[in-house]
Amino acid sequence: MLLAEPRGFCAGVDRAIEIVERALRKHGAPIYVRHEIVHNTYVVNDLKAKGAIFIEDLADVPPGATLVFSAHGVSQAVRREAARRGFQVFDATCPLVTKVHVEVAKLAREGYEFIMIGHKGHPEVEGTMGQLSDGIYLVEDCADVAGVRPRGDKLAVVTQTTLSVDDAAAILAEVKRYFPAVREPKKQDICYATQNRQDAVKVLAPAVDVVIVVGSPTSSNSNRLRELAERLGTAAYMVEGAGDLQPLWFEGRRRVGLTAGASAPDILVQQVITRLRELGALSIRKMNGVSENVHFPLPRGLGDRSMNEVASSRS
Secondary structure (H helix, E strand, O other): OEEOOOOOOOHHHHHHHHHHHHHHHHHOOOEEEEOOOOOOHHHHHHHHHHOEEEEOOHHHOOOOOEEEEOOOOOOHHHHHHHHHHOOEEEEOOOHHHHHHHHHHHHHHHOOOEEEEEOOOOOHHHHHHHOOOOOOEEEEOOHHHHOOOOOOOOOEEEEEOOOOOHHHHHHHHHHHHHHOOOOEOOOOOOOOHHHHHHHHHHHHHHHHOOEEEEEOOOOOHHHHHHHHHHHHOOOEEEEEOOHHHOOHHHHOOOOOEEEEEOOOOOHHHHHHHHHHHHHOOOOOOEEOOOOOOOOOOOOOOOOOOOOHHHHHHHHO
């Protein structure tokens, strides 16, 4: 068994979960969370058991309640409604998503329109596109680019942070072919954790006979890891936990690679490792990989411990 490095939780996910847990400790249950805090069933169910209530419509939140925005970010319309309803709000939006929102707002004031590369219906895409009332066009693939009809000649591009790095690069190249003067992000919008986990799979997949990705079906970055392994010619399966593993997947295959999406907790990875041992795995080796030492600050009002201390307490 070969373990990808890095794998599992990223700093933005750690921060989002910690925000909900601290809000529960400080204000007591229930705490309302708009959308799944991160896209992982185990994490969501664990927080439900502690007193978090997950909602999509702010009308389902009672007056005076405490509300947490998920790591994926929200539109300006949702922010305005939360303020109008008087909720106490803690914003768990990943700072790397917030960076995209800030860039959109800044360039919009300078008269730019936007092409957003992303998946329709994903909450991060809805949140980013919802920073503006108009002038932002979604493209999901290269074919969509031809249908973009900007009103002016000032055009910028932003991307969903959890995309396939290779797919996003191909779509961006098509955008530049149609709109040579388009303004690219100063720094790649795809987050460091997504990039690092995909880079690890590019090394992992050719070295094994089958790749297992731990992650939930709703997790964009987990799905991209499975797709990437398959694109590299290696059989790949995504599982939410050890119970999803099928012995048939490993028949005649001597080497198994294991990774996990950025929203998948390590406890699930360890349970999968235990099950793979039961299915016949004889040895485990960890890949050499990038060491991630990224920590994001918490919102004001949620305690004094830094995220460095939070990460240390979970390791």
